[in-house]
Amino acid sequence: xxxxKPISMQNIADELGISKVTVSKALNGKDxxxxxxxxxxxxxxxxxxxxxxxxxxxxxxxVGVIMSDRFTSMSDSGKFYIGMYExxxxxxxxxxxxxxxxxxxxNSLMGDxxxxxxxxxxxxxxxxxxxxxxxxxxxxxxxxxKVYVDVYDETHKSDSVxxxxxxxxxxxxxxxxxxGHKDIGFVGTVGATTSITDRYLGYMRALMEQRVEPNxxxxxxxxxxxxxxxxxxxxDTLPSAFLCxxxxxxFRLVRVLKERKLRIPEDISIVGFDNDIYAELxxxxxxxxxxxxxxxxxxxxxxxxxxxxxxxxxxxxxYRVIGKxxxxxxxxxxxx
Numbered sequence: 001x002x003x004x005k006p007i008s009m010q011n012i013a014d015e016l017g018i019s020k021v022t023v024s025k026a027l028n029g030k031d032x033x034x035x036x037x038x039x040x041x042x043x044x045x046x047x048x049x050x051x052x053x054x055x056x057x058x059x060x061x062x063v064g065v066i067m068s069d070r071f072t073s074m075s076d077s078g079k080f081y082i083g084m085y086e087x088x089x090x091x092x093x094x095x096x097x098x099x100x101x102x103x104x105x106x107n108s109l110m111g112d113x114x115x116x117x118x119x120x121x122x123x124x125x126x127x128x129x130x131x132x133x134x135x136x137x138x139x140x141x142x143x144x145x146k147v148y149v150d151v152y153d154e155t156h157k158s159d160s161v162x163x164x165x166x167x168x169x170x171x172x173x174x175x176x177x178x179x180g181h182k183d184i185g186f187v188g189t190v191g192a193t194t195s196i197t198d199r200y201l202g203y204m205r206a207l208m209e210q211r212v213e214p215n216x217x218x219x220x221x222x223x224x225x226x227x228x229x230x231x232x233x234x235x236d237t238l239p240s241a242f243l244c245x246x247x248x249x250x251f252r253l254v255r256v257l258k259e260r261k262l263r264i265p266e267d268i269s270i271v272g273f274d275n276d277i278y279a280e281l282x283x284x285x286x287x288x289x290x291x292x293x294x295x296x297x298x299x300x301x302x303x304x305x306x307x308x309x310x311x312x313x314x315x316x317x318x319y320r321v322i323g324k325x326x327x328x329x330x331x332x333x334x335x336x
Contacts, residue, residue: 087297169202180334185218188245
C-alpha cells in the first residue's frame with residue numbers, strides 16, 4: 001500500500017501559483033501577505049492536512065466586543081449596530097479570532113469588568129458605538145489592546161475606525177445647494193456624539209463656502225446628550241431642506257412634517273445619513289449617505305490584530321472609511 005506523500009509548502013505554493021516564501025510568511029503570521037491571499041493559503045493547507053509545529057495553525061485570539069445594551073435588540077434602532085457587529089465578527093473569524101459580545105451598563109459594570117479584566121480572558125477589546133460615560137471610562141482603564149468603532153478614542157491611546165463624516169455631509173449639503181436649496185436646516189444634537197458634531201461641521205463648511213448665513217432656528221436637536229431621543233420641535237418658518245444626522249432622525253422629521261400637512265419633497269426636501277432601515281421605511285425613501293460596513297469590518301479586524309501583535313505600541317490613529325451617496329426621492333430640484 002502506497003504511503004501518501006506529505007504536503008509541503010512548495011506544494012501549496014505550486015497549487016496557488018505563488019512563491020514558497022509567500023506561503024512561509026503566511027503560515028508564520030508575518031507581514032507582507034494580503035488577508036485574502038493568506039486565507040487562500042490556509043484553506044489549501046487545511047484541505048491537505050498540512051500541520052507542522054512551527055507553522056501549522058494560526059493562533060486563535062479572543063476579542064471582546066463591548067457595546068451598549070441599547071443597541072443589542074432587534075428594534076429598528078438596534079439593527080444598525082448589530083449589522084456592524086456582524087460584519088466585524090465575520091472578518092475576525094477569517095483571521096482565526098473568536099469573539100464575545102459584552103453589554104455592560106451601570107448595574108452590571110462591576111461583574112462585567114471582572115470578566116473582561118480576568119487574565120487570559122481576552123487578547124483585545126473592540127468598543128462599538130456610544131457607551132455610557134461611566135462604563136466607557138472604566139473599560140478605558142483596562143490594560144488590553146483596543147480599537148474604537150464609530151466613536152473616537154478621546155485618550156488618543158488606541159486606534160479609532162469611523163465613517164468619514166465631515167466631507168460626506170459637506171458634499172451632501174453642496175448637492176442640496178446644486179438642487180437650488182439655499183435655506184437648509186440641520187437635525188441633530190451637536191455635541192451629543194463625535195459623529196453628529198463632525199456631520200454638523202461638514203454642513204457648516206458647505207454653508208460658509210457659499211457665504212450662506214446659518215439660521216440657528218433651523219438647528220433642531222434630536223436627542224439628549226446621553227443619547228435618548230427627544231421630540232423634534234420645529235419653528236413656524238421652515239427652510240426648503242433639512243440635512244439630518246441620521247436616517248432615524250430624518251424618519252421622525254418626515255412624520256412631524258406630514259402632521260403639519262407638508263409634502264416631501266414638494267414642500268420640504270430631506271436628507272439622512274447611514275442608509276439603514278429607516279431610509280427604506282420612509283415615504284418617500286430617503287436620499288442618504290451609506291455607511292460602508294463591509295470596509296469598516298475589514299479595517300477594524302486588521303487594526304485590532306495589529307494592536308494585539310504590538311500590545312506595547314503607544315498612541316492611536318484614526319481610520320476614516322468613506323461612505324457612498326444614495327440618491328432617492330426625498331429631494332426636490334428647485335431649478336426645474
